[in-house]
Each structure stands twice: as structure tokens, then as C-alpha cells.
Amino acid sequence: MKHRFLLFCLTAIILGGCKTKTTEAIDDQDEEIQAKVADLVSKMTLEEKIAEMTQDAPANERLGIPYMKYAEALHGMWLVLDYYGNTTVYPQAIAAGSTWEPELIKKMASQTALEARALGVTHCYSPNLDVISGDPRYGRVEESYGEDPYLVSRMGVAFIEGLQGTGDEQYDENHVMATAKHFIGYPENRRGINGGFSDMSERRLREVYLPPFEAAIKEAKVGSVMPGHQDYNGVPNHMNTWLLKDILRDELGFDGFIVSDNNDVARLETMHFISESRTESAILGLKAGVDMDLVIGKSVDLSSYHSSVLLDTLTKNPELVKYIDKATSRILTAKYKLGLFDTEPKEIDPKTVDVGKKEHQDFAYEIAQKAIILLKNENKLLPLDKSKISSLAVIGPNATEERPEKGTYSLLGGYSGLPPYYVSALEGIQNKVGDDIKINYAKGCDLLSNSKEGFSEAIAAAKKSDAVVLVVGGSRKTGGEGVDRSNLDLYGVQNELVEAIHKTGKPVIVVLINGRPLTINYIAENIPSILETWYLGMHSGDAIADALFGDVNPGGKLTVSFPRSVGQLPVTYLERPDFIGSGKGLYKDSDKSPLFPFGYGLSYTTFSFSAPRLAQSDIAVDGKTTVSIDVTNSGQVTGDEVVQLYVRDDFASVGRYMKLLKGFERITLEPGETKMVSFDLGFDELSILNTDLKKVVEPGTFTISVGSSSRAEDLKTTTLLVKG
DSSP: OHHHHHHHHHHHHHHHHHHHHHHHHHHHHHHHHHHHHHHHHHHOOHHHHHHHSBTTOOOBTTTTBOOOEEEBOBTBOBOTTTOOBSSOOOOOHHHHHTTOOHHHHHHHHHHHHHHHHHTTEEEEOOOBOOOOOSOTTSGGGGGSSOSOHHHHHHHHHHHHHHHHOOGGGTTSTTOOBOEEEEETTTTOOSSSOTTOOOOOOHHHIIIIIHHHHHHHHHTTOOSEEEEOSSEETTEEGGGOHIIIIIIIIIITOOOSEEBOOTTTTTHHHHTSOOOSSHHHHHHHHHHHTOOBBOOTTOOTTTOSSSHHHHHHHHHHOGGGHHHHHHHHHHHHHHHHHTTGGGSOOOOOOTTTSOOOOHHHHHHHHHHHHHHOEEEEEGGGOOSOOGGGOSEEEEESTTSOOOOOSSSOOGGGOSSOOBOSOOOOHHHHHHHHHTTSSEEEEEOOSOTTOOOOTTHHHHHHHHHTSSEEEEEEEOOTTTSSTTOOOSOOSOSTTHHHHHHHHHTTTOOEEEEEEOSSOOOOHHHHHHOSEEEEOOOOGGGHHHHHHHHHTTSSOOOOOOSSOBOSOGGGOSOOSOOOOOOOSTTTTOOSSSOOSOSBOTTOOBOSSOEEEOOOEESOSEEETTOOEEEEEEEEEOSSSOEEEEEEEEEEESSOSSOOOSOEEEEEEEEEEOTTOEEEEEEEESHHHHOEEOTTSOEEOOSEEEEEEEESSSSGGGEEEEEEEEEO
16 A cells, blocks of 8 residues: 555656646747747848738748648638638538537547648638627628527637647647637627628627637637627727737737738728728737738738838838737747748649548538437428338429539538538438439429429429428528628528428428528428528538438537517527516517527437436535436437526626526437436536626526526526525
8 A cells, every 4th residue: 555655646746747847848839939939020121021911921931931821611621712622521610510519520620620731721710709699681690600609619619629739739730720700799780791880888799709719719729810890889890909909818818810801901991981091001900919911812902911001101110110020920920839930841732632531521421410400390200211202302492503613512601612522412312212212303493593484393293202302491692701681581482482392282391401590481380390401511411311211310409599580680599688568578560489499409209308406506606516407318219419508697786698508418318218417507607797897606596497498498497596
């Protein structure tokens, strides 16, 4: 025993010493980089410093400063402008979020980093940490993980850690630098317009939009941040020192570099009409701390950080050079951290280099399977039984898509590369059934057309089939960046196609392929089975076919609420109490509740939840406890359930949301199996922002809700007492 104790002590000393040494080594490395950067900056001419401050500054051969190649990496690698092909395209962010599994996102990002390095890319403009405001008129809903700050935080941290690596692996030869965007409150616009006018309180900023960026900086150590196009209460983000310095750097401790969104330094003049020249715009951006001027295509007419714009002014006003030195230093520091000074640049032809790996493509398939959400399944129409079907109609404008001659598939969503192949819903179903079931395909209508010319063929296909899979929704042509809408109904004549097929009397399954919630009231009321698939990536059709025929049991959950009408917007579970007097906080002419709520999703099996149990029913304001719940698969097939924890401070010093997501866990259960799921309850889960906007836990009762969605009827509750 004595020898064992001595061995334990020796091990502890060694491990402790190693830990200290590692910390010291990191500090030494940072100091060494700082010294190298300072020396390099001292040798640079003013023109060389200015040249360094663009997104794709060429290598400086005189001083040996390397080139840092950029790309997009939202759901796979996409080299902007010059290259689309041969990369793995994973499910779009909104679909990845619907898995409610951060580890999947982390692995996806780590694979994306490998493909980035293979293409010579080391700086990526991802992830999108915008929290959706409840207004899906805004086209970029698809790029976000959802409408909840906690969920977006967990997914964002996972993505950044996968892309950048952690610990000793951070920024090594297998990882690259991430950019968290768009700082901040980008979806909070008044008309659903990309980059449009917004106005909000500091409380909303801190409660809803800041948490994902705080997590990205403090937990994942993100290397770069991109501001949004818009302003914050009248001050454009790209000149907002309160946002970029006081909050981002001083409060959150961000020490990386800030890269502008496309053309946005110049837009201080051309969009916001603050400055009267590009030179003035550049100075405002520099003083606020924008280090890098992103102008895709390098148009001199749009560039602000350019010698033709800045050199004369800086020469006449040398006190401004300190801003240039600071920005250049941050960019050079990133290049050192990425190891670019230590490696010889390789000549890479992106059109021939082997990028996408089969294991990456297989994993994209796995994520797609887990992202599918079952919204409705009346009379258990799904899964389809192959033995009882001899013919199946596959109808709709989104059922298939030809490989484009340039660009990429519109059914992959925005920010997509061109994969070596794309499996459409039609192809996936055909591959699944082979010769066992006759497939009757008809397009029915074009997505962007009002012509009903194809209806007769679609109706005929439905009538001669045992069942119908109707594939409708949207595409990159009807949504995405810069594709905002004033109407959320199915585009064109798709809804009329749904009505026509429904009237045939055949069993109909609607498969939605889209990037934003849509007002699908007719479908919800009349079609027995609905699958929301978003954009599932290169293996879309395979995953859809798996769900249709029961090889996969859908387990995804919505991360955005579906509205019933545009007039109802914004629709989000993040609600404060409404008026309780005249009108009772309801609409006179319509249902106020969402068509499908946040956190919602069905299964081919059923789950039962026990009453939640607190380890301690009362704690001190600085105390901790746990809440546990038993979940049982009460059905006949294996399935996944996402257990969700929501918290509300019942009576507090300030108004707050009715409930806030504070934990979630996706579990797999065999028929009859029961698992216990537990969540921590402490400062992070119980705190609110008081009247001084400080995080505090206030004494009183807290409603702790655990269940399968944000709907009250899907939650079991208990009460926690916090004593002062």
C-alpha cells in the first residue's frame, strides 16, 4: 500500500509538472510569435502593410510572408469564385442542426479541414452563429443552426473545434482557422431582408445573439470574427467600436483578427452614408478594429484597404499608422499560428487534386440520415412496406436535378461546392427498390413556373400507383443569401400540384426539400405523412429513401418554428408573456401557435417520459443540482429521441422569455428499453440578466421542464427552489 501511495504521488507530480510545462510552452510559443511579428512589421513598408490587409494578400517574397488562402466551409469546402468540384458536400447547417448532435458537426468540420488543407486553404468563413429571429422571409435561415442561442452555441463550438482542432492539434497540418459570423444580430431585421435595417435593445443582443459568440471565443478559441452588413442601433457594425472593441475584445477576450464581410468597409459610404469617401470609410473601419478588408474578386473600385485609397492619408497623418500596424500584426500572427511560415507552398490544381474521401462521403450520408424530421404520420402510412407496394409515383420539381454545367446543384443549398455526385430523391428511391417496385416519375411543374402543363402527367402517374411520394419545397433559386421573400407559401404552383395529387385519393407522402420554414397549411391539414429534409447534401436521396422505407427511423427535431402565415411573424419559441386583458394576447382571425414548434419531431416508434426528479429540490443561489428523467421506447422499433431541458425563473426582477433551452441529449432506445437522462442545474442554467445586465441567480422558484419539444404538452415539469 505504501509503495502504491508513493507511486500515486510521483505520478501526480509528473503529471502536474507536465501540465505546467505545457502551459509554459504555449506561453513561450505565443511570445516567440509576437517577437517575430513585431520584427517583421518593423521591416515592412507602409505599402506592404496595407497589401497584407486583404483576404487573399499575395505572398511577400521580399520578407518571406506567405499567402493565406481562404474559402467557405459551411457544410463542406467551397473555394469562392474559382472552383466548385470534387469536395464532400454535407447537409446544410439547418439540417445539421436538426440532428441535435454536436459531435456529428465536430467530425464534419474536422473532415472539412482535411479537404481544406488538401486544397491549400487555411482560413475559412464559417461557421454561421446567427440565431434565427423567427422571420423565415430572410433567406439565410438555412445557414444557421436554429432559433435558440444555446443550441447554436453548442453546434458552433463543435464546428469550430472540429475545424481548428484543440490543444496541441489546434491549427496543425490537419486543421484550419474558423471565422465566426455575423457579429452581431444579423437576422434581427425589420422586413426579412438580408442585411436590412434592425433596431434592438442591448438586453436582446445579450440574451439572444451574444451567447454563441461568447462560447466560440471562450470555449473554442475561434481565430477570426466577421461583422454583419447591418448597423446596430444606427452605428454600422464595421465602424462600431462598442461592439468590436468594448464587447468583442475587452469583454469577451477575443484576440484574433476581424475580417469584414464582403465590401462592407466601403459600404460605410455606399450603403450607410456615414462617410463621404472610401478613405474615410477605411479610417473608420481601422479605428474600430476591422483588420482585413474582404472584397471578393479584389475589385479596386470596392476596396478600402488599398494603397490607392490609404497611402496618401497615412503619409500625411502618421499617427494613424498604429492602426495599420495593429491590423497587420494580427494577420501575421494568424499566419504564424497556422504554420504557414514553416512550410513551402505547394502548387495545387484544385480540379485534379484528390479532395473528397469515401469516408467523408459516407459520413455525410450518416448525418443526412440523422437530420430527417418526421412532421406528420397519420395512420402510420410510413414507413412504406415494400411487400405491399407494386408501384410508386415520385412527383415534384424537387424530385431530381441534373448535374449543372457550371456552379453547383440548387438542391444542396447555399455555400455549396460541387460534389463528385449527387443522389436525388428519385435516384435514391430507384436505388432502394430496384426492380421490386415500378417507379412512375413525373415532374408535375417547375419550381419557378406558374405553368400547370405537367399536372396531367403527374395525376396520371399518381392514379396508376399504389402510393405517391411528392417532393416539393424550395431551392437555392428561391432561398439563400440575398433571396428573401415576402410570401412563405410554396413557390409557383406547387401547392396546387399538391391539391391535385391529393384529390386522386392515393396515399401521399410529402417530402420537403427546402432551406426555410414554409407556410404549408394545406399539406399539414390534408397530407397524411410529411418529412422535412432541408438540404441533406450529396447523399440526399439515399437518406430520404432510407426514411421512406424504414431502414432509418427519423429522429431529427426542428430547430426553427414553422409559421401559419406571414402575418404571424416573428414565430419563435422565445416568447415573453403577452397581454392578458382585452384580446387575451391572441389573434382575432387565426391561431397564434406555430404550425410546427421548435424542438418538434415524430418517430416510427413512441416514447414515454417519467416525471423529472431533482437530486435536491432546493439549493443556494451559488449551488448546483441535477434533474433526471427516464425515457422509455414504448413502441415496436428502435428509435432516437432528443430529450430537451427548458428552464424558467418564475418570478424575477426583470421580464424574460417563457422558457429557455438549457440542455439536450439525443439517445437511441431499443423497443422496451429505458434510459435515464440527467442535466446539470447551476449558474449557467439558472442565471438571468438583471436590471444592470449582469448575470445573476436570483432567489425564488424555477420551473424545470424536460421533454420531447418546446410545446407545453410535450414537457414534464418540476419546481426547483433557490434560496437567498
